[in-house]
Amino acid sequence: xxxxxxxxxxxxxxxxxxxxxxxxxxxxxxxxxxxxxxxxxxxxxxxxxxxxxxxxxxxxxxxxxxxxxxxxxxxxxxxx
Amino acid sequence: xxxxxxxxxxxxxxxxxxxxxxxxxxxxxxxxxxxxxxxxxxxxxxxxxxxxxxxxxxxxxxxxxxxxxxxxxxxxxxxxxxxxxxxxxxxxxxxxxxxxxxxxxxxxxxxxxxxxxxxxxxxxxxxxxxxxxxxxxxxxxxxxxxxxxxxxxxxxxxxxxxxxxxxxxxxxxxxxxxxxxxxxxxxxxxxxxxxxxxxxxxxxxxxxxxxxxxxxxxxxxxxxxxxxxxxxxxxxxxxxxxxxxxxxxxxxxxxxxxxxxxxxxxxxxxxxxxxxxxxxxxxxxxxxxxxxxxxxxxxxxxxxxxxxxxxxxxxxxxxxxxxxxxxxxxxxxxxxxxxxxxxxxxxxxxxxxxxxxxxxxxxxxxxxxxxxxxxxxxxxxxxxxxxxxxxxxxxxxxxxxxxxxxxxxxxxxxxxxxxxxxxxxxxxxxxxxxxxxxxxxxxxxxxxxxxxxxxxxxxxxxxxxxxxxxxxxxxxxxxxxxxxxxxxxxxxxxxxxxxxxxxxxxxxxxxxxxxxxxxxxxxxxxxxxxxxxxxxxxxxxxxxxxxxxxxxxxxxxxxxxxxxxxxxxxxxxxxxxxxxxxxxxxxxxxxxxxxxxxxxxxxxxxxxxxxxxxxxxxxxxxxxxxxxxxxxxxxxxxxxxxxxxxxxxxxxxxxxxxxxxxxxxxxxxxxxxxxxxxxxxxxxxxxxxxxxxxxxxxxxxxxxxxxxxxxxxxxxxxxxxxxxxxxxxxxxxxxxxxxxxxxxxxxxxxxxxxxxxxxxxxxxxxxxxxxxxxxxxxxxxxxxxxxxxxxxxxxxxxxxxxxxxxxxxxxxxxxxxxxxxxxxxxxxxxxxxxxxxxxxxxxxxxxxxxxxxxxxxxxxxxxxxxxxxxxxxxxxxxxxxxxxxxxxxxxxxxxxxxxxxxxx
Numbered sequence: 001x002x003x004x005x006x007x008x009x010x011x012x013x014x015x016x017x018x019x020x021x022x023x024x025x026x027x028x029x030x031x032x033x034x035x036x037x038x039x040x041x042x043x044x045x046x047x048x049x050x051x052x053x054x055x056x057x058x059x060x061x062x063x064x065x066x067x068x069x070x071x072x073x074x075x076x077x078x079x080x
Numbered sequence: 081x082x083x084x085x086x087x088x089x090x091x092x093x094x095x096x097x098x099x100x101x102x103x104x105x106x107x108x109x110x111x112x113x114x115x116x117x118x119x120x121x122x123x124x125x126x127x128x129x130x131x132x133x134x135x136x137x138x139x140x141x142x143x144x145x146x147x148x149x150x151x152x153x154x155x156x157x158x159x160x161x162x163x164x165x166x167x168x169x170x171x172x173x174x175x176x177x178x179x180x181x182x183x184x185x186x187x188x189x190x191x192x193x194x195x196x197x198x199x200x201x202x203x204x205x206x207x208x209x210x211x212x213x214x215x216x217x218x219x220x221x222x223x224x225x226x227x228x229x230x231x232x233x234x235x236x237x238x239x240x241x242x243x244x245x246x247x248x249x250x251x252x253x254x255x256x257x258x259x260x261x262x263x264x265x266x267x268x269x270x271x272x273x274x275x276x277x278x279x280x281x282x283x284x285x286x287x288x289x290x291x292x293x294x295x296x297x298x299x300x301x302x303x304x305x306x307x308x309x310x311x312x313x314x315x316x317x318x319x320x321x322x323x324x325x326x327x328x329x330x331x332x333x334x335x336x337x338x339x340x341x342x343x344x345x346x347x348x349x350x351x352x353x354x355x356x357x358x359x360x361x362x363x364x365x366x367x368x369x370x371x372x373x374x375x376x377x378x379x380x381x382x383x384x385x386x387x388x389x390x391x392x393x394x395x396x397x398x399x400x401x402x403x404x405x406x407x408x409x410x411x412x413x414x415x416x417x418x419x420x421x422x423x424x425x426x427x428x429x430x431x432x433x434x435x436x437x438x439x440x441x442x443x444x445x446x447x448x449x450x451x452x453x454x455x456x457x458x459x460x461x462x463x464x465x466x467x468x469x470x471x472x473x474x475x476x477x478x479x480x481x482x483x484x485x486x487x488x489x490x491x492x493x494x495x496x497x498x499x500x501x502x503x504x505x506x507x508x509x510x511x512x513x514x515x516x517x518x519x520x521x522x523x524x525x526x527x528x529x530x531x532x533x534x535x536x537x538x539x540x541x542x543x544x545x546x547x548x549x550x551x552x553x554x555x556x557x558x559x560x561x562x563x564x565x566x567x568x569x570x571x572x573x574x575x576x577x578x579x580x581x582x583x584x585x586x587x588x589x590x591x592x593x594x595x596x597x598x599x600x601x602x603x604x605x606x607x608x609x610x611x612x613x614x615x616x617x618x619x620x621x622x623x624x625x626x627x628x629x630x631x632x633x634x635x636x637x638x639x640x641x642x643x644x645x646x647x648x649x650x651x652x653x654x655x656x657x658x659x660x661x662x663x664x665x666x667x668x669x670x671x672x673x674x675x676x677x678x679x680x681x682x683x684x685x686x687x688x689x690x691x692x693x694x695x696x697x698x699x700x701x702x703x704x705x706x707x708x709x710x711x712x713x714x715x716x717x718x719x720x721x722x723x724x725x726x727x728x729x730x731x732x733x734x735x736x737x738x739x740x741x742x743x744x745x746x747x748x749x750x751x752x753x754x755x756x757x758x759x760x761x762x763x764x765x766x767x768x769x770x771x772x773x774x775x776x777x778x779x780x781x782x783x784x785x786x787x788x789x790x791x792x793x794x795x796x797x798x799x800x801x802x803x804x805x806x807x808x809x810x811x812x813x814x815x816x817x818x819x820x821x822x823x824x825x826x827x828x829x830x831x832x833x834x835x836x837x838x839x840x841x842x843x844x845x846x847x848x849x850x851x852x853x854x855x856x857x858x859x860x861x862x863x864x865x866x867x868x869x870x871x872x873x874x875x876x877x878x879x880x881x882x883x884x885x886x887x888x889x890x891x892x893x894x895x896x897x898x899x900x901x902x903x904x905x906x907x908x909x910x911x912x913x914x915x916x917x918x919x920x921x922x923x924x925x926x927x928x929x930x931x932x933x934x935x936x937x938x939x940x941x942x943x944x945x946x947x948x949x950x951x952x953x954x955x956x957x958x959x960x961x962x963x964x965x966x967x968x969x970x971x972x973x974x975x976x977x978x979x980x981x982x983x984x
Contacts (some may be wrong), residue, residue: 004877006760009659010201014210018255019201019698035787039101046786047760047877053787054778055210059194064779073788075779 001067033064034074081082083109084710086734091119093951093966094740095145100970102150106732110153114220125773128821142222154960163918176728180228185720188224192712197251209777214712232649234704236283243268244285245741249711253340254697263307270343270385273378288651294666304693320390321349330410335363336606337605338416340621346389355399367443400574415603417569429519430575436779438565453477462565463493470563471508482508487515487547505674528556568611593627593637649704736973740950741912746800746904753870768901772825783875783899790899797821797839798870801905812905813956820856841922906956930954940969
């Protein structure tokens with residue numbers, strides 16, 4: 001998969017969310033992480049991880065740790 | 081139903097027309113195809129130039145519309161056709177789609193959505209985030225009711241004879257909810273362990289992915305699910321039902337059909353006794369299928385699912401009389417006798433010691449009554465699955481040589497190819513185009529089989545080429561045991577004088593109710609269908625249970641549909657219209673090598689690991705969207721979800737029609753040089769509006785490539801408007817202003833962000849628009865006059881915008897941004913042009929908008945007398961103009977209705 005280019009169908013990426021929940025929860029269990037950090041841990045492109053993390057945020061499984069992003073512009077997410 | 085006016089489309093224009101007419105005392109029916117009224121406006125962040133909250137303006141109107149005493153709304157509804165009557169009024173046929181949720185009961189709590197196991201792109205957030213197959217459209221939806229997205233029934237579930245929701249348990253396994261998956265299976269079929277080993281899985285043949293790189297491994301996923309559950313639950317978690325009936329049911333036969341019927345009836349509290357002629361219960365599961373395919377401890381555990389309900393099984397009892405059961409006080413009888421006999425070949429020597437039918441051999445082998453064939457030569461006659469099992473079993477019992485004798489070629493063998501290959505791999509010798517002519521014995525014991533060579537002639541009734549003996553080809557083979565597996569015969573002999581029997585010796589029953597010619601006696605399973613799959617028999621038992629229950633309740637069996645299913649989801653639609661599908665290979669089944677597995681009777685196939693099972697489940701394409709996992713039903717505190725709800729066809733009459741079907745947005749994929757759909761950080765303005773709205777799909781305004789707060793954002797105006805290359809030469813009227821609106825909102829949300837707007841010319845024609853434009857410039861928005869030629873990806877997801885600097889005069893330039901917004905144009909919604917028939921044609925203008933015949937002096941009037949266009953149906957308009965236009969349409973409609981009523 002090429003970082004920065006959408007090379008999979010959006011519907012397929014979104015379908016994958018259900019299998020990614022446990023993996024992302026496991027990654028965030030000990031320390032909050034940014035989306036690029038989660039992506040690196042998962043081995044998936046960041047733009048795909050955005051779909052999964054945002055759906056998990058939407059359905060109350062995770063939350064951001066601070067009201068403002070860090071100096072690089074990223075929010076950290078933790079298990080809710 | 082009669083109304084004064086029918087309004088098609090529940091956006092801001094439709095609502096405005098409905099409210100205006102309602103306030104005049106006219107009865108309006110508002111039809112909206114989406115589950116909520118509000119159209120696109122309610123999804124916007126703010127409106128320009130006032131920056132008032134779009135929701136704050138929309139939602140009171142939405143609430144007023146739904147509560148107005150003179151306005152009726154039908155959401156999730158579409159017009160099939162509208163025709164004008166001779167009296168000047170209109171007749172419309174409306175399809176009210178089923179949402180599978182009772183709106184009177186639903187409280188909009190969202191519990192169903194939280195429980196749902198299927199993620200789909202959320203179209204109300206323009207695909208930027210997932211929602212669920214069970215969903216509430218958006219937080220301000222009116223009505224705020226859940227909807228279940230069911231696009232037909234997934235093929236795997238649709239073809240299951242037992243009605244097992246394969247898609248449902250696959251989606252639950254994908255989500256890691258294994259126990260729920262098991263319980264879902266148990267709703268339909270009580271023998272999941274046996275099915276997980278020995279089902280021929282018609283679901284997999286139907287799987288849409290089988291048209292790609294191979295079916296989802298549904299059976300092996302089930303195996304994982306069952307093993308996971310059984311390892312934690314050696315006994316069922318339930319006991320006898322609290323409420324017991326005084327009715328008694330006798331079931332003859334404890335095979336899959338009998339056990340299935342007993343389970344479904346047992347759950348209803350009936351007293352059930354199964355009579356089994358063999359020593360142990362299980363029928364074919366125990367006596368026909370070898371342990372290397374189906375371990376008997378799994379059969380035992382499956383049977384506990386039935387006996388835990390209080391079902392009694394009496395073995396070693398051969399029932400031959402229905403009347404005797406009635407005399408014992410049973411209210412009904414279900415005959416599930418199976419096919420335990422084998423058709424005779426009627427050849428000389430067939431009665432010799434050493435010639436066995438396949439069921440006799442299998443039952444003796446499976447119960448240890450024959451265990452050692454060391455040094456023996458075994459011939460199995462037949463080409464079906466019932467021939468493969470004895471052959472493979474004989475090899476495990478030490479037979480020196482096993483020959484499968486089949487009279488046609490391998491291609492015509494009814495057995496599954498993988499089973500044939502497995503037998504060959506294990507050492508069986510497949511002799512095709514050969515058939516026995518006679519069995520030769522010595523001292524009453526088989527010693528040889530005389531065999532004829534065959535050749536294929538013309539096709540027979542089955543379509544297969546008829547085998548024809550080759551003259552003079554007789555030769556003999558030395559054998560110790562011959563197993564005849566040429567076909568199984570129903571075990572109905574005992575009942576021929578009591579019940580009607582078909583020519584093929586199956587019970588004659590009503591195919592719907594499975595009732596025999598004696599009203600209280602039902603029959604099912606292989607005794608009715610002939611030899612079939614286990615899952616067929618389980619389905620028959622379930623069907624019989626449904627009608628037996630009705631019989632015992634004194635309810636009619638006529639015209640009652642059992643197991644009503646949605647139509648099958650369209651595979652073509654799944655493969656062609658849901659985006660790219662990656663290749664995901666099947667997990668190769670782990671089996672010991674043939675030389676090793678043939679030495680033992682242990683189960684050949686290994687269970688998937690948890691990771692393999694979830695990976696395999698995630699290969700599912702969610703064909704029907706909703707998986708029917710039933711979690712929403714369980715989660716709903718109001719009992720509002722009902723999968724049996726049906727769509728309705730409603731016919732209404734109205735004196736006038738207002739068409740307010742709105743506009744469509746330009747598909748930005750068509751401007752390929754801008755990279756939409758390829759680069760994550762190229763978004764449309766509608767997506768940007770969602771990103772800056774209070775109900776945004778992300779936790780903040782973030783860019784989609786990596787969740788970073790953007791700080792250098794570009795807007796590309798006139799994307800898909802004023803552009804002859806995509807056949808839309810006209811201005812969309814709103815793009816300049818909504819882009820400026822978004823720029824100002826971003827500056828509020830991201831104060832440090834740089835905003836650049838690339839434009840051809842700014843059209844600030846409305847009240848306060850010029851001031852709004854100037855305000856943006858004063859806030860620091862950077863306006864660049866120049867059309868963007870292309871957008872390319874640079875580092876870190878950033879994008880390079882190539883443009884011509886017209887005002888600056890520096891020619892072609894490029895600028896880097898970390899997010900690019902394409903300000904897409906508005907297009908006509910041409911669906912409106914197809915609403916009418918019977919010769920009435922809604923004319924279109926040169927740009928395919930609904931044509932207003934004389935918009936200067938007679939606005940909103942269309943080519944059909946009595947039909948009026950409101951809002952963006954007839955032209956691109958901003959919100960204030962749309963509302964004004966909708967008011968005009970309402971006034972015109974009221975005038976027409978007044979004249980029509982006066983003329984009657």
